[in-house]
Amino acid sequence: MSESKNKNISRRDFLKAGALSSLALGPLLLGGCDSDGEQSFKGRGKAKNVIFMVSDGMSAGTFNMADLIKRRKYGNGSHWVDLYNSDRRFHRGIMDMASLNSPITGSAAAASSWGCGHRVNNLSVNMGPNGEEYTPINQIFKDAGKKTGLVTTTRITHATPAGFSVNIDHRNKEDEIALRYLQREYDVMLGGGARHFEAASRDDDKNLISKFADKNYQIVQTRQELTQASANKRLLGLFYDSHLPYSIDRQTIDEHQQNIPTIAEMTQTALKHLENQDGFILQVEGGRVDHGAHANDASGMLYDQVAFDDAIKVALDFVDQRDDTLLIITTDHGNANPALNAAGEGYNDSAPFFDRLQEFRHSNTWILSELDSHSTVSEIRERVEYATRLGIGKDEAQALRKALNGNLDTIYDIKSNPSSVLGSILANYTSVSFTSGGHTSDFVELAALGPGIENLDYFTRNTELFDLMVNVAGLNENMVLASQ
Numbered sequence: 437m438s439e440s441k442n443k444n445i446s447r448r449d450f451l452k453a454g455a456l457s458s459l460a461l462g463p464l465l466l467g468g469c470d471s472d473g474e475q476s477f478k479g480r481g482k483a484k485n486v487i488f489m490v491s492d493g494m495s496a497g498t499f500n501m502a503d504l505i506k507r508r509k510y511g512n513g514s515h516w517v518d519l520y521n522s523d524r525r526f527h528r529g530i531m532d533m534a535s536l537n538s539p540i541t542g543s544a545a546a547a548s549s550w551g552c553g554h555r556v557n558n559l560s561v562n563m564g565p566n567g568e569e570y571t572p573i574n575q576i577f578k579d580a581g582k583k584t585g586l587v588t589t590t591r592i593t594h595a596t597p598a599g600f601s602v603n604i605d606h607r608n609k610e611d612e613i614a615l616r617y618l619q620r621e622y623d624v625m626l627g628g629g630a631r632h633f634e635a636a637s638r639d640d641d642k643n644l645i646s647k648f649a650d651k652n653y654q655i656v657q658t659r660q661e662l663t664q665a666s667a668n669k670r671l672l673g674l675f676y677d678s679h680l681p682y683s684i685d686r687q688t689i690d691e692h693q694q695n696i697p698t699i700a701e702m703t704q705t706a707l708k709h710l711e712n713q714d715g716f717i718l719q720v721e722g723g724r725v726d727h728g729a730h731a732n733d734a735s736g737m738l739y740d741q742v743a744f745d746d747a748i749k750v751a752l753d754f755v756d757q758r759d760d761t762l763l764i765i766t767t768d769h770g771n772a773n774p775a776l777n778a779a780g781e782g783y784n785d786s787a788p789f790f791d792r793l794q795e796f797r798h799s800n801t802w803i804l805s806e807l808d809s810h811s812t813v814s815e816i817r818e819r820v821e822y823a824t825r826l827g828i829g830k831d832e833a834q835a836l837r838k839a840l841n842g843n844l845d846t847i848y849d850i851k852s853n854p855s856s857v858l859g860s861i862l863a864n865y866t867s868v869s870f871t872s873g874g875h876t877s878d879f880v881e882l883a884a885l886g887p888g889i890e891n892l893d894y895f896t897r898n899t900e901l902f903d904l905m906v907n908v909a910g911l912n913e914n915m916v917l918a919s920q
């Protein structure tokens with residue numbers, strides 16, 4: 437590649453696998469530039485650190501209702517909305533999260549769009565449709581001498597953390613993703629998913645826990661161990677076999693509360709471990725907001741969004757003390773588009789109905805784990821009342837019983853499964869309902885603070901965040917080339 441041609445091609449070129457550098461460049465859009473992102477980028481190299489916070493599957497209604505529930509239950513709105521009401525300097529816009537093959541993205545393609553600057557097909561992680569391997573952003577930061585961290589409430593091998601960290605053709609290969617984490621040696625990894633690290637539950641019987649320990653990682657598996665971890669060693673925290681329990685179930689079950697850290701606690705610890713003179717990148721994912729939406733589970737979803745909001749506070753406190761950190765707060769797609777709906781004369785019932793969620797003890801997912809196809813109508817009513825304090829009708833319990841047996845007909849086919857039916861039953865009492873059980877094409881909420889935000893337009897394409905992060909951290913072509 438000639439020097440002059442070099443200048444006319446986006447820096448993105450250098451971030452791609454070398455052999456494929458002439459393919460599929462895709463648009464480079466930073467601050468409206470059309471040829472060279474670096475030259476027109478304002479504030480290049482001004483951020484030592486990047487914190488990327490993603491509430492997975494947060495629809496507009498989730499954003500709204502988490503603020504409402506905080507306001508009505510605790511007397512203060514969400515930190516995210518407070519940011520918009522503050523006099524801080526911040527960016528706010530919307531973002532188009534489409535993947536390469538669909539206007540509806542999955543989490544893997546979404547995280548990849550930020551993690552490598554390319555739209556990829558759903559289910560693949562930082563890999564193009566012809567097998568191109570795009571260097572993930574954690575690797576780029578690591579090769580530039582910065583520390584790297586991942587925090588999530590899902591399995592640490594799940595799509596969103598993987599999207600900043602590895603190349604793999606299918607997100608479901610989580611045993612393999614754990615192996616790649618071992619090879620790539622990122623500094624801090626905190627979440628669930630112990631099953632992909634333990635010999636007994638891995639297909640290849642490898643004990644990755646001991647292999648990480650051999651590489652001088654501290655391994656922590658409880659909340660107490662996390663708080664006691666020494667800050668000058670690399671850290672792998674696996675606090676549950678699969679995903680961490682929903683916040684509302686954690687709050688109710690003492691053992692979970694003692695043993696499993698909150699996302700805010702994990703974020704706090706990660707920042708303590710990552711802060712250093714050369715900088716870091718940290719991704720924080722509130723991953724189960726998405727699962728709650730898939731399951732039409734208002735309490736599971738909303739209390740996890742509230743917990744994510746507590747982690748936002750930790751990040752805001754961190755950046756408040758400094759001007760060298762870019763903080764991005766966003767979501768990867770809408771999911772099932774929940775909303776608080778109109779209820780009653782003059783909509784007077786909506787708020788008191790919504791307030792019933794404050795009395796819930798468990799997620800819908802927990803309720804369904806207590807039921808099966810043999811559950812009777814009275815058993816169903818008893819379990820629902822125990823978890824929600826709501827006395828549902830016999831006809832409603834009967835509908836759920838049918839759904840549990842796979843023989844309930846609904847007009848919209850996808851609403852016939854037990855999760856959707858339980859979600860619909862509770863909507864009669866809370867006025868919170870869902871449109872489906874899957875992702876949506878909505879443009880998503882995007883907030884950012886710190887150096888480089890002046891490069892963002894009000895409408896952002898997902899891949900632009902990759903350019904923003906790399907440029908604001910001052911990573912240049914040579915550094916990136918060195919990582920290939």
Ligand SMILES: [Zn+2]
Nearest residue numbers: 492493543768
């Ligand atoms: Zn997602």
